[in-house]
Amino acid sequence: xxxxxxxxxxxxxxxxxxxxxxxxxxxxxxxxxxxxxxxxxxxxxxxxxxxxxxxxxxxxxxxxxxxxxxxxxxxxxxxxxxxxxxxxxxxxxxxxxxxxxxxxxxxxxxxxxxxxxxxxxxxxxxxxxxxxxxxxxxxxxxxxxxxxxxxxxxxxxxxxxxxxxxxxxxxxxxxxxxxxxxxxxxxxxxxxxxxxxxxxxxxxxxxxxxxxxxxxxxxxxxxxxxxxxxxxxxxxxxxxxxxxxxxxxxxxxxxxx
Amino acid sequence: xxxxxxxxxxxxxxxxxxxxxxxxxxxxxxxxxxxxxxxxxxxxxxxxxxxxxxxxxxxxxxxxxxxxxxxxxxxxxxxxxxxxxxxxxxxxxxxxxxxxxxxxxxxxxxxxxxxxxxxxxxxxxxxxxxxxxxxxxxxxxxxxxxxxxxxxxxxxxxxxxxxxxxxxxxxxxxxxxxxxxxxxxxxxxxxxxxxxxxxxxxxxxxxxxxxxxxxxxxxxxxxxxxxxxxxxxxxxxxxxxxxxxxxxxxxxxxxxxxxxxxxxxxxxx
Numbered sequence: 401x402x403x404x405x406x407x408x409x410x411x412x413x414x415x416x417x418x419x420x421x422x423x424x425x426x427x428x429x430x431x432x433x434x435x436x437x438x439x440x441x442x443x444x445x446x447x448x449x450x451x452x453x454x455x456x457x458x459x460x461x462x463x464x465x466x467x468x469x470x471x472x473x474x475x476x477x478x479x480x481x482x483x484x485x486x487x488x489x490x491x492x493x494x495x496x497x498x499x500x501x502x503x504x505x506x507x508x509x510x511x512x513x514x515x516x517x518x519x520x521x522x523x524x525x526x527x528x529x530x531x532x533x534x535x536x537x538x539x540x541x542x543x544x545x546x547x548x549x550x551x552x553x554x555x556x557x558x559x560x561x562x563x564x565x566x567x568x569x570x571x572x573x574x575x576x577x578x579x580x581x582x583x584x585x586x587x588x589x590x591x592x593x594x595x596x597x598x599x600x601x602x603x604x605x606x607x608x609x610x611x612x613x614x615x616x617x618x619x620x621x622x623x624x625x626x627x628x629x630x631x632x633x634x635x636x637x638x639x640x641x642x643x644x645x646x647x648x649x650x651x652x653x654x655x656x657x
Numbered sequence: 658x659x660x661x662x663x664x665x666x667x668x669x670x671x672x673x674x675x676x677x678x679x680x681x682x683x684x685x686x687x688x689x690x691x692x693x694x695x696x697x698x699x700x701x702x703x704x705x706x707x708x709x710x711x712x713x714x715x716x717x718x719x720x721x722x723x724x725x726x727x728x729x730x731x732x733x734x735x736x737x738x739x740x741x742x743x744x745x746x747x748x749x750x751x752x753x754x755x756x757x758x759x760x761x762x763x764x765x766x767x768x769x770x771x772x773x774x775x776x777x778x779x780x781x782x783x784x785x786x787x788x789x790x791x792x793x794x795x796x797x798x799x800x801x802x803x804x805x806x807x808x809x810x811x812x813x814x815x816x817x818x819x820x821x822x823x824x825x826x827x828x829x830x831x832x833x834x835x836x837x838x839x840x841x842x843x844x845x846x847x848x849x850x851x852x853x854x855x856x857x858x859x860x861x862x863x864x865x866x867x868x869x870x871x872x873x874x875x876x877x878x879x880x881x882x883x884x885x886x887x888x889x890x891x892x893x894x895x896x897x898x899x900x901x902x903x904x905x906x907x908x909x910x911x912x913x914x915x916x917x918x919x920x921x922x923x924x925x926x
Contacts, residue, residue, distance in 0.1 A: 499830075
């Protein structure tokens with residue numbers, strides 16, 4: 401039984417003057433512990449798809465099952481990381497990372513300790529009582545990751561979490577996030593514009609075509625690269641071969657629209 | 658080494674220019690103050706202006722000293738301050754509460770929209786006579802005046818701020834399964850705190866208007882009463898003294914709220 405099942409997902413937005421189909425006929429399975437990426441040009445409904453997987457919006461048609469349960473009943477099992485950190489500026493880092501546990505009313509001293517430990521692993525010990533604006537962009541995004549992981553989600557959704565960072569910070573954070581997720585055995589879905597990032601981090605890559613968003617192609621990243629950290633993977637020779645393949649397919653998609 | 662010295666010197670020069678400029682600003686502020694009161698005094702003594710209507714600073718000061726000595730000023734001031742503070746606090750709290758209700762129910766907010774526009778554009782002091790008859794000619798009806806004048810505008814401004822909170826913050830909370838109440842308490846309200854405080858600042862001024870007009874209408878105590886009484890017995894020294902006291906205390910109250918603002922919203926934004 402697959403961990404996450406998407407069955408024939410369609411989604412249409414209605415406004416007074418227009419009807420827009422954002423997603424059409426998306427069916428796929430994701431195994432537990434897998435890291436998959438969605439790549440695609442803007443307008444292919446990536447964010448819509450993520451919101452549907454997270455159970456935040458209900459698709460017009462189709463179902464999403466997480467461990468055979470509909471996701472809108474399993475909101476607490478899914479962690480969501482956004483493009484920017486969206487740490488609450490009026491809360492300290494500690495209050496920020498504990499907000500999920502507080503909202504779910506599962507804040508125990510042990511869970512608090514666990515969250516603080518994770519913060520330490522992310523190199524942020526000593527920043528517990530600081531406010532977000534006192535931290536750099538990369539540090540804030542790491543704190544946001546701790547906030548997401550503190551509630552121990554089974555599935556992690558990453559919506560271009562590195563796109564607002566400078567290149568160096570981004571590469572470092574990719575390695576850190578990758579290592580953290582692997583060590584906890586988390587299943588993760590990443591959405592990105594960055595082909596290299598998708599190859600470096602994922603086990604499988606799905607290409608989406610735009611308007612309406614649908615599955616165009618999928619790639620399996622060879623085991624060779626999966627063994628390596630994202631940074632090492634970027635320097636491997638097979639990396640550029642896959643990069644070329646995906647580049648061509650994306651060109652096809654663009655040409656077709 | 659030499660370079661560093663030069664930069665230090667330039668920095669000190671820059672600071673001195675700043676200090677000098679600030680001194681000049683203060684100087685001219687003082688000049689305006691003195692010229693105004695000296696001119697007023699002279700014009701009054703030489704009867705360039707009617708001393709009966711415009712009085713003079715020395716008469717106002719003498720009266721002020723007398724009123725302080727017999728303690729009656731503090732009684733009047735106390736009443737007015739109490740009514741104003743109560744008015745703008747209640748107005749801000751109720752206005753925010755109304756904004757929360759509108760945020761809670763988008764349907765209700767759509768339904769109420771035209772009524773809010775009407776209530777907002779109506780001059781609230783015109784409701785004075787009705788309030789006084791309904792509540793009675795006492796402190797309560799004056800506080801009601803101070804409140805009613807600020808409540809609708811607060812509700813509109815704060816509601817707009819509630820709606821303007823970045824939806825991504827709400828998304829973060831939703832992924833943790835937050836209820837509507839939790840979303841409000843954790844994100845909407847704290848994010849709108851700066852707006853609420855600045856509404857408080859506007860409301861201080863509005864409540865003074867409401868309270869003074871209220872005292873014109875009913876009161877036998879308060880600074881508004883002193884003004885209307887002075888007008889009735891043609892004692893314009895009393896009117897001007899009350900105005901001066903109002904100016905001073907309205908400024909102090911505004912500064913206090915500004916101080917509170919700085920203290921409270923240090924970490925937002």
